[in-house]
Amino acid sequence: MENKRRQARVQGAWAASTKSQASAQPAITARSHLYPTHGHTWRNREYHLSDKEFVFKEPQQVVRTTPEPRVIDKEGVYEISLSPSGVSRVCLYPGFVDLKEADWILEQLCRDIPWKQRRCVREDITYLQPRLTAWYGALPYTFSRITMEPNPHWHPVLGTLKSRIEGNTGYTFNSLLCNLYRDEKDSVDWHSDDEPSLGRCPVIASLSFGATRTFEMRKRPPLEENGDYSYVERVKIPLDHGTLLIMEGATQVDWQHRVPKEYHSREPRVNLTFRTIYPDSRGTFAEKPQ
Incomplete structure (x- = not known):
């Protein structure tokens, strides 16, 4: 019986230690660091649209036509x-x-x-x-x-x-x-x-x-x-x-x-x-x- 109590105390200590560590330092994986969630990204960042407008310009080419005889x-x-x-x-x-x-x-x-x-x-x-x-x-x-x-x-x-x-x-x-x-x-x-x-x-x-x-x-x-x-x-x-x-x-x-x-x-x-x-x-x- 005494052995069972001793084992229970040891297991509880390990559990308590693991639980306390988890609450003190939340785990951050490399994947979550490199690829933050979309929700986090859009909620916490502000994006400013540029006032400049994109205007397409055709490349300048010399247009040559065959003259009428x-x-x-x-x-x-x-x-x-x-x-x-x-x-x-x-x-x-x-x-x-x-x-x-x-x-x-x-x-x-x-x-x-x-x-x-x-x-x-x-x-x-x-x-x-x-x-x-x-x-x-x-x-x-x-x-x-x-x-x-x-x-x-x-x-x-x-x-x-x-x-x-x-x-x-x-x-x-x-x-x-x-x-x-x-x-x-x-x-x-x-x-x-x-x-x-x-x-x-x-x-x-x-x-x-x-x-x-x-x-x-x-x-x-x-x-x-x-x-x-x-x-x-x-x-x-x-x-x-x-x-x-x-x-x-x-x-x-x-x-x-x-x-x-x-x-x-x-x-x-x-x-x-x-x-x-x-x-x-x-x-x-x-x-x-x-």
Whole structure:
């Protein structure tokens, strides 16, 4: 019995000691210290909202739009750009050859000119030009790794047209590239007539007969644009039956031109491009692939 009482006193002492310690020092666990309860947080802290308002600002970006092409379809002289290279100018003369005479000339040229579809080479790829061509001039004509042989025997109609253009413009020409666009599928791609054999600022006289085709021009982009033509200025010129177009000044330096394919049916068209060639040391000249 005495042993039981002694054990009870010992157990009571332990219980009393534990109870007194708990009441004296409340246990604070590491978890409760690091993560206080939500109730404690919101009841005992005061939060002050800032008077500043958040305003969303879009990042500043340069918005670029593709300019609408300028359409030139009236007779006149047009300065299309000004650059350190000089003034780029086109002169349009609709009806330079009247309709009745133009019909007769078209028939003569389609019948008598020795038209030929030639094979060109570009980047080691051989292809047929999407048009027929013929060359007149005392020097051979080399481009895209093919050479058109000299042909100093001008057709009488072509000689007459050359003299008429020279008399009306004051320019002189010694060579002629003839192009026959058989239908809407024939074309010529972007290019410039800027070869050294043509001189610094060559003058090109383009005389058209037959179906109306759109002559397109685009300005060369600045060097920092890395050849991006997306936002350059563009010009569209519908060339009608008997129309004369003169490109002069810095046009071949600052601009490119082409005759694109059409989506609708087109009758044949003959285009005559008169130019002046200056022979190099080899007695030949060359143009950029077209």
